[in-house]
Amino acid sequence: MLEKKLICTACGSTFSLRENLARCQKCREPLEIEEFISKNIDTEERSDIFKRYKSFFPFQSSCSGLSLGEGMTPLLSAPSFAEKYGVKEIFLKNETVNPTWSFKDRGTAASIHHAIELGFRRIGTVSTGNMAASVAAFGARAGLETTILVKGDIPSEKLNPVAIYNARLIKALGDYDRLYEESLRLGERYGIYFMNSDVPFRVEGSKTIAFEICEQTEFNVPDFVIIPTSAGGNIRGIEKGFREFYKSGLIPHIPTIVAAQAEGCAPIARAYEKNSLTIERFPNPHTVAHAIENPFPPSGNQVLRMLHRQRGVAVAVSEESIYESQLELAGMGLFVQPASAVSLAALKKLRQTGSISSEQRAACILTGSGLKYTAVFDAYNLNAEECLIDDLEKLLAVK
Template identity: 50%
Template sequence: MRLKCPICGREYDGPVQRCECNEPVEFELLRGEPYIGKTVWERFYDFWPVEPALEFSLGEGDTPLVKSKIGGELGVRLYLKNETVNPTWSFKDRGTFLAMSYALKAGYKTVGTVSTGNMAASVSAYASRFGLNAKILVSESASNEKLKAVSVYGGDVIRVKGDYGRLYFESLKLGESLGIYFVNSDNPFRVEGYKGIAFEIAEEVTPDYVLIPTSSGGLFRGVAKGFIELKESGLIEELPTLVAVQAEGCSPICRAFKEGKEKIERFERPKTIAKAIANPYPPSGNAVLKLLREFDWLCVAVSDNEIREAQRKLAREGLFVQPASATGIAALRKLVENGRTEEGAKVVSILTGSGLRTLSQAKGGTIRECPLESLENCLR
């Protein structure tokens, strides 16, 4: 389990989560090629840093890659990686499962996370599945309605008053002293779990572009790492162009990328409907920025109006996603209009989470009322 900092290069043998330089660490690939198996955990067994506890799996991963009609409008071949069908409705389940597999093997009795949304629900659900206690730390502004889908699994949900931005780092520090394994946004096992998205995409298509909604940066790092390891293993010939997508109302990575800076800066007063990716100071921001520059990849920020339109278009295809999930489609339209994609390019957009958790933001269609006696006329 050798870990390495992607920023300074320092290596670690123990299960640390962040480097001494305060950047996230990640596992180095030390194994061979995949073998044939039923699940993504089995097919790519040699690519995981810990043995997946398959007896506790809830069926995460192996999500569908759906051909989209939107691509025809834009002159590209568009595929949608539908992560909303994971057990708790988001991509987070992949990373949570692998992190829980490690926590169980390492002898932890309690796990935790800092989140008010998809990750909180995922950790709470999988902790119950693995027979572990869960400490879910949320901001004081988190609504009771939103937290119902978290507390229902039985985890200990704690509202924390104070600077929510500091909570990530405080949780790691206290976790070490209290014996709680915190599975936060860019936990190294979580990032490893997200590699499976890249593996599954590569099994079906050879994409030219992959659009990734980006918040803390853990998902982007995981998908990037997956494609890089496939190339290093000789399983694919070329890397696709990865596109980090953020909302204009909270885009610290895209802003730093556009301004040519080496490090991100805190995004003051964030405001966007894509709350799932509205992290003003993402803990993996510098690592993502480094990847974007190293591989000449792209970062695109989109407006709330563009996000709403993309969400509406996806719903017309039968896919109801949260606003953050629709940012990839909004970004694709911008890339096409600016001539950044080729005619007929193969594009994959990752749909990160279901719209069922953001019903208050959804704009529904027309609903009519009709007396039974007039039903024939209404149907006409």
């Protein structure tokens, strides 16, 4: 851990990994850990992603006993979708099978590992959804004092799946946007490691999504990787993962990275369309894809810089196409949350506009489980047939 540095993604200032820094101390833009170059993957190790990809992490110890079995999720080929949308191949990276049913567990595990190596006993996060549940669960597993800061008006159906892990839950009243910086300030003062959406080790954890896709395609990576994008930590991590494997000589090219957003909250896609490298706050955000409804993403500027550097794409999709894609995915056996369906909706849009050709291959990241947001059932006409048992034969005889 000691020799790698934290580098500011905007001004290039460097800092030590011995410090728990979330943002650049000079310009407040996000920090990134120096790249890891290695050909070393421990392919015998199948249960712990941080052991399997040990050469790509700065950890000194193995920290066994912290894992809940995060990562190593399936990459499914979807030939029926590929045929329907006229592309060579479509992959679905199923992150819903993580321990708390979303990709967040990878970054949480990496951040807790770092927190413990630095000697922290208190951790926390700011979230009302996937990340809150993830940090509460992994904090419980590690036996750390865990504080989750949530919105003051959070409904109980969102609060209870976090509260069950017995973390300290604080409803913070007032301007929710202020909580990100305020938590970092208070964390520094009182020794609480706040593992918010785009802190460096959360980004490092997301690298493993890219590593797994490389291995699962036998290093013949897809042309496009489409990622539902909110704060920007996950997409940054996935891009960094591909970049490290590319620079290590493990893959022939870096896939084109696609930031997929909902039209109802698309600060990154909107800036991208304007050719701007700076996000603006998205006014009146509203989308069924709640998990990616962030009007002012903390890594927004860095996502724009990254897309610019590697000729990536940002795209926003309609509410209608999100619902439609969620049903399509369920129709092939994957019930994902609306935010995850944004990746398939984006693929369809990019195919329609010709950005993805019929000869190309694409992977969609399915970030979290549909059971995270069951209120969506109200949007669909879900019904069962009904009959007397004596009449059952009549029904079943009809094909």
